[in-house]
Amino acid sequence: MTYPGTPLADVVRMSLRPKMEVSFYFLSSSCLFLFCILASALLLLFKKPSSPTILQSYPLIGTLPHFIKNCNRVLEWSTELLAASPTATVTVAPMVFTANPSNVEHVLKTNFDNYPKGGSIVSALHDFLGRGIFISNGEQWKVQRKTASFEFNTKSLRAFVLHAVRREAVGRLVPLLRRASRSGEVVDLQDVFERFAFDNICSLVFDQDPSCLLGGNEEGERFFHAFDEAAHLCIDRAKQALPLVWKLKKWLDVGSERRLRESMSTVHEFVDMFIYLKRRRGAGDGGDDDLLSRFVKNGEQSDEFLRDFLISVVLAGRDTTPAAITWFFWELSSRPDVVEAIREELRSIRSKQGEKRTDEVFALEELRGMHYLHAAISESLRLHPAVPLLPRVCERDDKLPDGTKVCKGWTVMYNSYAMGRDEGIWGEDCKEFRPERWLEEGEFQAVSAFRYPVFHAGPRMCLGKDMAVIQMKALTAIILEGFEMELVEERGKHQLSVSMRMEGGLPMRFRERQAGTKAFNLIK
Numbered sequence: 001m002t003y004p005g006t007p008l009a010d011v012v013r014m015s016l017r018p019k020m021e022v023s024f025y026f027l028s029s030s031c032l033f034l035f036c037i038l039a040s041a042l043l044l045l046f047k048k049p050s051s052p053t054i055l056q057s058y059p060l061i062g063t064l065p066h067f068i069k070n071c072n073r074v075l076e077w078s079t080e081l082l083a084a085s086p087t088a089t090v091t092v093a094p095m096v097f098t099a100n101p102s103n104v105e106h107v108l109k110t111n112f113d114n115y116p117k118g119g120s121i122v123s124a125l126h127d128f129l130g131r132g133i134f135i136s137n138g139e140q141w142k143v144q145r146k147t148a149s150f151e152f153n154t155k156s157l158r159a160f161v162l163h164a165v166r167r168e169a170v171g172r173l174v175p176l177l178r179r180a181s182r183s184g185e186v187v188d189l190q191d192v193f194e195r196f197a198f199d200n201i202c203s204l205v206f207d208q209d210p211s212c213l214l215g216g217n218e219e220g221e222r223f224f225h226a227f228d229e230a231a232h233l234c235i236d237r238a239k240q241a242l243p244l245v246w247k248l249k250k251w252l253d254v255g256s257e258r259r260l261r262e263s264m265s266t267v268h269e270f271v272d273m274f275i276y277l278k279r280r281r282g283a284g285d286g287g288d289d290d291l292l293s294r295f296v297k298n299g300e301q302s303d304e305f306l307r308d309f310l311i312s313v314v315l316a317g318r319d320t321t322p323a324a325i326t327w328f329f330w331e332l333s334s335r336p337d338v339v340e341a342i343r344e345e346l347r348s349i350r351s352k353q354g355e356k357r358t359d360e361v362f363a364l365e366e367l368r369g370m371h372y373l374h375a376a377i378s379e380s381l382r383l384h385p386a387v388p389l390l391p392r393v394c395e396r397d398d399k400l401p402d403g404t405k406v407c408k409g410w411t412v413m414y415n416s417y418a419m420g421r422d423e424g425i426w427g428e429d430c431k432e433f434r435p436e437r438w439l440e441e442g443e444f445q446a447v448s449a450f451r452y453p454v455f456h457a458g459p460r461m462c463l464g465k466d467m468a469v470i471q472m473k474a475l476t477a478i479i480l481e482g483f484e485m486e487l488v489e490e491r492g493k494h495q496l497s498v499s500m501r502m503e504g505g506l507p508m509r510f511r512e513r514q515a516g517t518k519a520f521n522l523i524k
């Protein structure tokens with residue numbers, strides 16, 4: 001394994017530090033470049049774009065000033081532009097933003113091969129994810145997708161997921177909320193959900209329990225923090241308007257790039273160790289329902305393949321589900337009517353169970369039957385998609401269904417946040433949180449994934465969708481049956497990282513419910 005910070009980079013770094021000898025040529029061309037950027041940024045500040053769908057481009061520097069001005073608010077910026085565009089598509093060459101379902105279908109399905117993953121996000125994540133499913137294309141992606149789809153669709157994996165959720169919820173989450181409700185302590189529910197999800201995904205992927213929710217396992221905490229830091233620093237790379245800056249820092253092995261190298265190396269060490277232990281113990285010996293055991297048992301994949309694949313899966317599932325459920329609980333905190341409707345559905349399912357089961361957690365089939373809860377979760381994801389913006393890179397010149405021209409090498413970015421708030425797709429009440437819009441005669445009705453690409457769409461659609469919905473339903477049922485909750489500080493601003501988190505966390509106070517289930521003492 002080679003990392004940045006090679007001997008050559010060290011030599012250069014050492015020689016640059018004492019006296020930065022900058023040539024006259026470099027200095028003058030840098031000044032000219034900076035002058036162009038400043039001049040254009042000023043122009044941009046005082047001048048309105050001439051067209052709502054094609055943003056102004058400047059001599060020499062093209063659309064760079066737009067990106068520099070908005071690189072820390074790409075989501076808000078692109079949403080504003082899309083709302084003002086009659087076709088819900090805006091060109092800021094070399095980028096096209098779209099919230100148009102026909103364009104989304106074209107890019108994600110009809111012309112799938114022409115829009116692989118690439119660009120700044122892939123180069124930013126490459127050191128961390130290697131050739132993992134999340135950023136690979138072509139044959140490399142197909143092989144992983146095929147094997148993973150098979151495993152993700154097995155009944156035994158779903159049962160395993162639910163078992164892990166129950167164990168974590170009943171053994172850790174409920175006692176934690178009970179303690180907080182008795183002491184009056186405020187709980188950051190976002191942090192709780194993130195720790196819960198990390199424990200959960202590590203059980204599913206490696207059969208390892210870092211017990212982050214308990215906060216008691218030193219090695220588990222080290223793994224949790226290293227993963228968190230590596231993921232966030234990679235995304236910070238992708239957000240920079242000038243990738244050259246992070247590439248230079250990486251080459252010099254300084255600042256955030258040094259921290260990133262260290263955290264990635266910690267994550268890689270842990271995952272290598274899990275693979276080694278699993279191979280040594282032999283899959284089938286003990287717990288063999290986790291993904292790593294399934295891959296070790298079924299194939300002859302190399303350790304490197306396994307590591308890249310597994311880290312990708314952890315990344316895909318670790319941030320998205322907690323972000324989604326945090327926003328859901330934020331919506332619930334101001335909607336007692338929705339909370340009551342969910343409780344009513346839970347009561348009605350419990351009443352079918354008969355007396356002997358009133359203190360048990362719900363089974364898979366019962367969770368599937370929760371139509372209103374499914375509608376409420378989908379409604380929250382519509383307004384607060386965990387992955388609000390996704391890019392694809394165009395391989396050959398193309399034209400989108402609405403007539404937008406896309407040149408080779410350009411990035412097409414679809415914005416599911418803007419799509420979720422689009423009147424054309426959802427009607428006049430599109431800004432309202434109204435779970436009923438998903439129900440027909442009490443049954444949940446899905447919509448086309450191209451109009452609602454919250455879990456992506458087409459051949460690369462999210463593999464963990466069902467699993468995530470099961471997890472969110474089970475968790476919500478356990479919390480709402482057992483506790484009343486109250487938001488203690490105003491929240492609602494988003495913070496864009498691996499997924500769309502809530503800025504400042506979600507501080508909640510809990511109170512045990514008299515009418516809640518008597519105990520959560522059984523793990524089925």
Ligand code: HEM
Binds near residue numbers: 133390459
């Ligand atoms: C609410 C929760 C979730 C949301 C909103 C979500 C959303 C998404 C989205 C938008 C993508 C496309 C990403 C891209 O192409 O760059 C994706 C892909 C993926 N997701 Fe999820 N996800 C969720 C939970 C999960 C979970 C829990 C897992 C695994 C246990 C998972 C596994 C994956 C994988 C493996 C891919 C890559 C698929 C491929 O490229 O072929 N996801 N997800």
